[in-house]
Amino acid sequence: MSGILNSSIGRKFAMALSAFFLMIFVLQHFVINLFSVLSPDTFNEISHFMGTFWVIQYVIQPILIIGVIFHFVMGFVLEIKNNKANGVKYAKNNGAANSTWMSRNMIWSGGFILVFLVIHFIDFWIPEINTKYIVGDMSGMHNGEFRYFHELQEKFVPIWRVALYCVGFVFLALHLLHGFDSAFQSVGANNKYTKGLKGFGKAYAIIIPLGFIFIALFHHFNH
Numbered sequence: 136m137s138g139i140l141n142s143s144i145g146r147k148f149a150m151a152l153s154a155f156f157l158m159i160f161v162l163q164h165f166v167i168n169l170f171s172v173l174s175p176d177t178f179n180e181i182s183h184f185m186g187t188f189w190v191i192q193y194v195i196q197p198i199l200i201i202g203v204i205f206h207f208v209m210g211f212v213l214e215i216k217n218n219k220a221n222g223v224k225y226a227k228n229n230g231a232a233n234s235t236w237m238s239r240n241m242i243w244s245g246g247f248i249l250v251f252l253v254i255h256f257i258d259f260w261i262p263e264i265n266t267k268y269i270v271g272d273m274s275g276m277h278n279g280e281f282r283y284f285h286e287l288q289e290k291f292v293p294i295w296r297v298a299l300y301c302v303g304f305v306f307l308a309l310h311l312l313h314g315f316d317s318a319f320q321s322v323g324a325n326n327k328y329t330k331g332l333k334g335f336g337k338a339y340a341i342i343i344p345l346g347f348i349f350i351a352l353f354h355h356f357n358h
């Protein structure tokens with residue numbers, strides 16, 4: 136593994152693999168959250184299953200956390216290496232002349248998503264870990280019913296949190312708009328399917344963040 140990460144192409148390849156993994160995570164996260172709008176009972180059932188099934192908790196969740204950390208650390212490493220290369224090498228980034236605004240600002244959109252994730256963990260993940268593993272209550276119940284839907288709804292009552300989340304989702308869209316193209320390029324996807332893949336990437340980058348915005352606004356206005 137360290138051998139792969141010693142070359143520029145290897146680092147980009149590993150970055151792209153971690154990106155695809157996170158895109159799959161975000162998609163399943165979106166589908167589950169969508170149930171909070173479509174059917175609160177189903178959302179409760181799925182949340183309880185995801186939060187208590189040992190394979191998800193002790194195998195998938197640690198892999199996810201490692202994937203997130205790897206993606207951020209590698210993003211910073213690539214940014215620093217690129218900046219160094221740009222200073223002295225011939226293949227110089229000449230601003231708007233040979234790259235788009237978003238591609239030059241992946242580090243900033245990524246940085247804001249990192250800020251969003253820290254806030255998001257404090258809002259949802261840490262209270263879950265606290266209830267389950269510190270308090271030791273694995274029942275998922277509160278006042279005789281599953282607590283997940285109610286807890287989620289409560290979080291979107293303050294408009295400032297809804298606004299902050301929506302800014303996070305816009306940055307996610309910007310990050311993904313360039314990220315998909317870049318990831319396809321890094322794994323060498325340059326064939327007759329490339330156009331279709333890029334179209335799919337653009338659709339994903341717009342539809343998923345818009346869907347998250349819809350979910351946050353829905354709970355704010357339907358409380």
Ligand code: HEM
Binds near residue numbers: 248255260347350
């Ligand atoms: C309306 C939008 C969103 C809602 C309602 C929401 C809701 C939640 C909830 C309820 C949890 C706790 C799961 C648990 O029991 O551990 C969670 C965890 C998490 N969310 Fe979100 N989320 C949203 C958007 C996002 C986005 C856009 C991202 C990524 C960019 C994201 C990344 C995560 C991560 C990494 C976790 C920790 C997963 C784990 O290991 O449990 N979320 N979210």
